[in-house]
Amino acid sequence: MKTAIVIGSGFAGMSAAAFLAKAGWQVTVLEKNSGPGGRGRDMVTNGFSFDMGPSWYWMPDVFEQFFGKFGKKVSDYYNLVRLDPSYRVYWPDEAHDIPAGYDELKALFEKIEPGSGAQLDKFMQEAEYKYKVGMHKLVHKPGQSWGEFVDMDLAKGLFRLDVFTNMKKHVAKHFKNPKLQQLMEFPVLFLGALPQNTPALYSLMNFADIKLGTWYPMGGMYKIAEAMHLLAVEQGVNFKFNHNVTAIQVDGKLAKQVTVTDPAGRQQQFTADVVVGAGDYNHIETKLLPQHLRQYSDAYWDKRVMAPSCLLFYIGLNKKLTGITHHALFFDTDFGVHGEEIYTSKQWPQNPLFYVCAPSVTDQSVAPQGHENMFFLIPVATGLTGDTEELRDKYLDMILTRYEQKTGQQVKNAIVYKKSYSVSNFVQDYNSFKGNAYGLANTLLQTAILKPSCRSNKIKNLFYTGQLTVPGPGVPPSLISGEVVVKEILKNNV
Numbered sequence: 001m002k003t004a005i006v007i008g009s010g011f012a013g014m015s016a017a018a019f020l021a022k023a024g025w026q027v028t029v030l031e032k033n034s035g036p037g038g039r040g041r042d043m044v045t046n047g048f049s050f051d052m053g054p055s056w057y058w059m060p061d062v063f064e065q066f067f068g069k070f071g072k073k074v075s076d077y078y079n080l081v082r083l084d085p086s087y088r089v090y091w092p093d094e095a096h097d098i099p100a101g102y103d104e105l106k107a108l109f110e111k112i113e114p115g116s117g118a119q120l121d122k123f124m125q126e127a128e129y130k131y132k133v134g135m136h137k138l139v140h141k142p143g144q145s146w147g148e149f150v151d152m153d154l155a156k157g158l159f160r161l162d163v164f165t166n167m168k169k170h171v172a173k174h175f176k177n178p179k180l181q182q183l184m185e186f187p188v189l190f191l192g193a194l195p196q197n198t199p200a201l202y203s204l205m206n207f208a209d210i211k212l213g214t215w216y217p218m219g220g221m222y223k224i225a226e227a228m229h230l231l232a233v234e235q236g237v238n239f240k241f242n243h244n245v246t247a248i249q250v251d252g253k254l255a256k257q258v259t260v261t262d263p264a265g266r267q268q269q270f271t272a273d274v275v276v277g278a279g280d281y282n283h284i285e286t287k288l289l290p291q292h293l294r295q296y297s298d299a300y301w302d303k304r305v306m307a308p309s310c311l312l313f314y315i316g317l318n319k320k321l322t323g324i325t326h327h328a329l330f331f332d333t334d335f336g337v338h339g340e341e342i343y344t345s346k347q348w349p350q351n352p353l354f355y356v357c358a359p360s361v362t363d364q365s366v367a368p369q370g371h372e373n374m375f376f377l378i379p380v381a382t383g384l385t386g387d388t389e390e391l392r393d394k395y396l397d398m399i400l401t402r403y404e405q406k407t408g409q410q411v412k413n414a415i416v417y418k419k420s421y422s423v424s425n426f427v428q429d430y431n432s433f434k435g436n437a438y439g440l441a442n443t444l445l446q447t448a449i450l451k452p453s454c455r456s457n458k459i460k461n462l463f464y465t466g467q468l469t470v471p472g473p474g475v476p477p478s479l480i481s482g483e484v485v486v487k488e489i490l491k492n493n494v
Contacts, residue, residue: 001026004489005258005272007245010038011475012466013278014228014237015066015482020276021235022070023490028270029237030260032244032279032431037225039430039437040475043314046417047368050314051222053437054475055357055375056190056327057215058208062135062476063224066483070231077227078217081362086214087327089186090406091179097325098183100213113177123174123184127207129160134204139471139480142488143449162200163444170200182331189379192307192441192473194339199444216326218363224475243268248275248288253460274461274494276485281452281468283431293458305446307438307473308342308379309423313396316417317372321358321409328356330402338379346381348391354378354399371416376403382434384423392420438474439467447472454485461494 002025006017009031017027035041039053063074074080084100096112099105106117133154141148154161162170171184185195187205217223229239242263249257255275262268277284282301285294333351341349359366360373367373376399400412423435440446454469456462465485467473 002274003272004028004274004276005030005270006276006278007258007284008038008277008279008466009033009036009229009239009241010278010466011040011225011228011478012481012485013038013276014225014232015479016276016278016465016486017237017482018070018228018232018235019483019486020274020489021232021237023486025274027232027235027237028272029232029239030243030245030258030270031239031241033429034241036229036239036241037222040221040225042220042222042225043419045419046316047371048314048316048373048417049220049222049366050373050375050419051220051357051359052312052314052421054221055359055377057217057221057224057475058190058205059135059212059476060215061212062479066479067227067231069483070235072231074227077230078219078223080215080217083214083216083326083362085325086209087329088325089179089183089329090332091182092332095406096179102210105210109180113175113180116175116177116180119174123203124207124210126160126162127203128211129157130162130201131204131207133157133161134201138448139477140484141448141470142454142484143451143470144453144455144488146449149448162203165200166196167198167200167202168195170203171195182335186329190438190474192438193305193443194343197305197343197441197443199442199447202442214327216359216362218365220359220363220366245279245288248284248462250290250293250459253458255459255462274463274489276489277462277464278466278482280431280433281464281466282433284464287431289459293456295457296452301433305343305441305443306382306434306436307441307467309382309384309426309432309435310421310437311378311380311392311395311423312421313374313376313392314417314419314421315374315376315411315415316367317374317411317414318370318416319372319414320360320370321372321407321411324358324361324407326358326361328358330354330356330399330406332402332406342379342381346383348384348386349378349380352378352380352395352399354402356403372414374411376400380423382423382436384435387422387424387435389420392422396420433468440469440473442472454481455488455492463489 006029043050085097109116243260247259355377357375426432426435
C-alpha cells in the first residue's frame with residue numbers, strides 16, 4: 001500500500017486525503033492546530049458557537065458532487081436550508097433585501113432601474129453558460145500545460161466565456177444604475193480582486209448567487225469541516241492534530257521525510273511515498289524546503305496579487321435584534337476608495353465597507369437562548385503592520401456605530417462576548433502568506449497555468465493543493481482542488 005502525508009487539514013487537505021484513501025493509499029494528515037477545518041474552524045465559548053472563517057454557502061452542487069463520489073449525500077452529514085432573503089444590502093440612502101426567488105429579484109431590479117429585468121435575463125443566460133463550462137471543465141484542469149485547454153467545446157465558446165473582458169465593463173454593459181452595478185459586482189469580491197481586474201468569465205459567480213442560491217448548514221459552517229473529517233476517517237485517513245510540520249527532508253529529487261513537533265514538544269519524523277502540501281504554499285516552499293529546491297523566488301511571491309486579509313470580530317449579544325437578516329452587506333461608503341486602500345495603497349482603511357453575519361437569525365443553536373451570534377468582517381490589505389488591539393477596537397466602534405444607525409438598534413451596550421482576529425492571527429495560526437485570508441486573487445494573469453503549480457518541478461513526489469494553486473480561493477474550489485491534485489498524483493504513477 002502506498003503512503004501519503006498531507007500537510008494541513010483545511011478543506012483542500014481533507015479533500016485530497018479522502019480521495020487518496022479512496023484510491024487505496026494509506027494517508028496521514030498532519031495539522032498544527034487542535035482540530036480539522038483550517039480557516040473553516042469553529043470557536044465554542046460562553047454558550048456561543050462561532051464559525052471563524054467562511055460564512056457563505058454557495059454552489060451546493062459542488063458539495064453534493066464531492067460527497068457523491070464517496071457514495072454519500074450532503075444530507076448524510078448536515079441539514080441545509082436556503083436563505084430567503086439571500087442577504088440584505090445597505091446603501092447610503094436605503095436598504096434592500098435580495099430575494100431568493102428569481103421573479104421577485106427581477107421585480108426589484110425593475111424598481112431600481114426600469115428595463116433591467118430583461119437585462120438580468122440576458123446576463124444570467126450568459127452566466128449560466130460560464131458556470132457550466134467553468135465548474136464542469138475549467139476548474140478541473142490541473143494547470144500543468146496550455147495543452148489542457150485544447151478542447152473543441154472550449155474553443156467554440158471562447159468568446160462567450162468573456163475571458164478577456166473585465167467584470168466591471170461586463171456589468172456596466174447590462175446595468176447603468178450604480179446600485180445594480182455594485183450588486184452584480186459583489187460576488188466576484190469572493191475571488192479576491194477588484195471587478196476591473198477580474199475576467200468577466202467569473203460572472204459565473206452571479207449564477208451561483210442568484211440561481212443556485214445562498215444556503216446555510218444548520219449548526220454552522222463548521223458542519224462542513226466535521227463532515228469532511230468524518231468522511232476522510234471513514235475512508236481510513238489518520239489525522240494527527242497539534243502536529244506542526246517544521247521541515248521536509250529531500251533525498252535527490254524525492255521528499256523522503258517530514259519532521260513535526262508533536263503536542264509534547266518532541267520532534268517526530270514521518271515517511272511517505274508522496275507529500276501533499278495543503279497548508280500555505282509559500283510557507284511550505286520558503287520555510288520547510290532548502291532554498292535550492294524552491295520553485296519560486298521571493299521576488300515571484302512578492303509580485304503575486306493577493307486576495308485581501310480581514311479584520312474579523314466575533315460578537316455575542318445578550319439580546320435578540322429585530323428585523324435583521326442572516327447576511328448583510330454595508331455598501332454605505334465609497335468602495336472605490338476602500339478598494340484602493342486594499343489593492344493599491346495597501347493601508348488600513350479610513351471608512352471601510354463591511355459585512356455582517358448573524359447565523360442565530362436562522363439557527364438558535366449557535367447562541368444561548370435570547371442571545372445573538374454576530375460576525376463582523378472588514379476586508380483589509382495583506383501585509384499590513386500595526387495590527388494592535390487598540391486599532392481593532394477603533395474599527396469595531398466605527399462599524400458598530402454605523403450598524404446601529406442603519407438598523408435603529410443598540411448593540412454596543414449588549415455585548416457579552418467579543419474577540420477580534422486579523423492579519424497577525426492569520427500568520428500565526430495558518431502560516432498565511434502576508435496574512436492573507438482568501439489566497440491568491442483570480443486575476444487574468446493568475447489563472448490556470450499562471451498560478452503556482454500544483455506539482456513541484458524540483459521534487460518529484462511533492463504536490464500542492466489549496467487556495468494558492470488551482471483552481472483558486474473559496475470553499476467549493478478547495479474541495480475541487482483536493483480532487484485535482486490526487487488525479488495528478490495517480491496519473492503520474494508516483
